[in-house]
Amino acid sequence: MSWLDRYGYSLNLVAVLLWPLGLLFGAVARARRFLYQSGILKSVGLGVPVVVVGNISVGGTGKTPLVARLVELLREAGYRPGVVGRGYGGRSAQWPRAVLIDSDPEQVGDEPVLLARRCRCPVVVGPDRVAAARLLSETYGCNVIVSDDGLQHYRLRRDIEIAVVDGFRRLGNAACLPAGPLREPPSRLREVDFVVGNGAARGREYLMSLRGATAHNLRDPCITATLAGFRQSTVHAVAGIGDPWRFFDHLRHARLRLIEHPFPDHHPFRAEDLRFREDLPVLMTEKDAVKCRAIGPENGWYVPVSARLDPEFEDSFLKRLATVAMAKGVRRPETPSRRRPGPNPQPNPSPSGGEQGGQEIAGDLGVPGQQGAADLRQGPTGIDLQGKPAGLPDSRRHPGDAGGGGAAADR
Numbered sequence: 182m183s184w185l186d187r188y189g190y191s192l193n194l195v196a197v198l199l200w201p202l203g204l205l206f207g208a209v210a211r212a213r214r215f216l217y218q219s220g221i222l223k224s225v226g227l228g229v230p231v232v233v234v235g236n237i238s239v240g241g242t243g244k245t246p247l248v249a250r251l252v253e254l255l256r257e258a259g260y261r262p263g264v265v266g267r268g269y270g271g272r273s274a275q276w277p278r279a280v281l282i283d284s285d286p287e288q289v290g291d292e293p294v295l296l297a298r299r300c301r302c303p304v305v306v307g308p309d310r311v312a313a314a315r316l317l318s319e320t321y322g323c324n325v326i327v328s329d330d331g332l333q334h335y336r337l338r339r340d341i342e343i344a345v346v347d348g349f350r351r352l353g354n355a356a357c358l359p360a361g362p363l364r365e366p367p368s369r370l371r372e373v374d375f376v377v378g379n380g381a382a383r384g385r386e387y388l389m390s391l392r393g394a395t396a397h398n399l400r401d402p403c404i405t406a407t408l409a410g411f412r413q414s415t416v417h418a419v420a421g422i423g424d425p426w427r428f429f430d431h432l433r434h435a436r437l438r439l440i441e442h443p444f445p446d447h448h449p450f451r452a453e454d455l456r457f458r459e460d461l462p463v464l465m466t467e468k469d470a471v472k473c474r475a476i477g478p479e480n481g482w483y484v485p486v487s488a489r490l491d492p493e494f495e496d497s498f499l500k501r502l503a504t505v506a507m508a509k510g511v512r513r514p515e516t517p518s519r520r521r522p523g524p525n526p527q528p529n530p531s532p533s534g535g536e537q538g539g540q541e542i543a544g545d546l547g548v549p550g551q552q553g554a555a556d557l558r559q560g561p562t563g564i565d566l567q568g569k570p571a572g573l574p575d576s577r578r579h580p581g582d583a584g585g586g587g588a589a590a591d592r
Contacts, residue, residue: 189239189362190353196360203360210333210357210365217335225311226338229324230505233339235332237365238352241423241446242345243379245292245468246391246488248329251343251498252300254490255325258499260506261302263323265313265337266293267330268306270447277307277316291447291471296329298471299485310337324511325502332373333364340505341498342373345389347424348381374501375494387494393486394435399463399470399477406482408435411464415440417457419465421448428466431484437464444469452476 188195216222232251236242248264255262268278271290280293289306297304303321307313310328314337317323328337332344346352353362370376378386396411398404416437420428421444429441440459444450450472455463463481465473470483506512 189356189360190350192354196354196356199360200356203356203358203363206359207357207363207366210369214335214365214369222335224336224338227314227318227326228509229318229326229511230341230502230509231314231326231328231337231339232341232343232502233328233331233334233337234343234345235328235330236345237332237367237369238347238362239358239364240362241427242347243377243389243391243488244330244345245296246486247343247345247377247379247389247490248327249296249299250488250490251327252296252302254495254499255327255502256302260325260502261323262300262325262327263303263305263314263317263321264293264296264300264327264329265310265317265331266290266296266304266306266328267308267310267334268293269330270449271306277305277309277313279316280304280306286472287449291468292329294471295468310334324506340509341375341501343375343377343498344370344373345377345379346370346386348378348383348386348388350424375498377490377494382491387491389491390489391431391486392489393431393484396464396482396484397470399465399474399481399483400479408432408437408484411435411437411462414438415459415461417442417459417461417463419455419463419469420444421450421469422446422466428484431486432464450476455481 213222217224234244234248234251236244252262252264268276268280268290269292270286271278271288271293273288278289280289280297282294282298284294284297286294293304293306303317303323305313305316305321310331314326314328317326328334328339331337331339332342352367355361355363355367357363357366376386377389379389379391382388394408396406396408398406412435416432416439418429418432418437418439419442422428423446425441425443429439429443432439440457440461442454442457444454448454448469450469455473455477457463461480463478465477465481465483467483467485470477470481473481
């Protein structure tokens with residue numbers, strides 16, 4: 182358990198002692214945002230719509246699966262999307278850099294490689310997001326830019342902001358770093374265009390649930406098995422993501438018996454990390470599989486998940502985007518009939534061994550969503566299989582969540 186997990190999600194003596202530093206951090210964050218809003222610090226706009234997906238808390242909340250679903254949604258609507266990211270952990274000597282399905286995660290980061298494999302669209306990363314976004318627009322002809330984890334990167338001017346909130350851990354003790362888990366004060370959520378609750382939604386938030394009931398072999402992704410097929414034995418569960426326990430809960434809700442192996446987010450796996458005394462199947466997230474395919478055991482598997490969004494959110498998002506696109510002179514495409522993805526979209530193997538299509542976890546798996554027997558909601562006293570949180574209309578429910586396998590709610 183990380184330091185923030187231990188102290189940032191409750192009121193405790195350590196958090197109280199650090200509270201003044203948290204207030205200072207929040208004041209600096211607000212001042213920085215004001216400087217960009219007032220034009221004292223210059224932001225750079227593009228001639229195409231820029232959609233920013235991010236969060237105000239540290240750690241995984243489900244941004245990457247949301248980005249993947251948005252890219253799919255944009256393609257269905259006729260746009261040519263591209264994804265820009267920081268390339269966290271990448272050690273490339275040259276930026277910005279295009280990410281291919283067979284790019285080295287050590288050079289460009291694990292999540293960008295994952296998005297390149299899953300989204301089937303151009304992905305460019307670099308510390309200078311403006312340069313990376315320009316490359317997408319001018320070189321690759323993208324007419325919508327989706328910025329992954331870009332909420333605090335104000336130099337790239339944005340047209341639509343989407344914040345993702347962990348539907349179960351929420352904002353922890355609501356304090357900024359180092360007293361709590363927040364990058365910006367909670368009031369920042371009132372300023373974004375959309376707030377998405379991963380696994381549970383409150384108030385004006387839109388619900389996102391993550392589903393995934395199929396495992397793919399680490400060495401040969403064309404070989405698949407249902408999670409139910411692993412119930413006859415204990416499995417090693419490996420997760421190097423923002424909240425590893427979400428992945429473990431995902432597997433438990435599929436009724437698997439686990440030996441847990443949590444690692445830090447973006448952990449640089451080595452072969453010895455995956456050698457265990459017990460010769461049992463090894464299940465990991467797809468984000469980790471990006472780095473472990475060449476070193477993982479033959480009995481290693483990864484579990485992709487797909488994001489399912491509130492249809493009301495998807496419609497509102499596309500309408501807002503159409504308005505922005507028209508104002509920027511981007512021709513609004515003829516919108517084809519949109520097809521609702523099935524509960525378990527499968528990745529398509531690429532010639533280089535990666536996958537394309539579908540959706541991914543990237544660091545945040547949905548907790549209880551995985552059995553698919555009900556649309557899990559966060560009730561007043563915990564997870565409620567039948568009801569819904571106060572203030573959440575029934576229209577926020579996903580049709581069909583009352584049956585089938587897979588994850589129903591959130592990371």
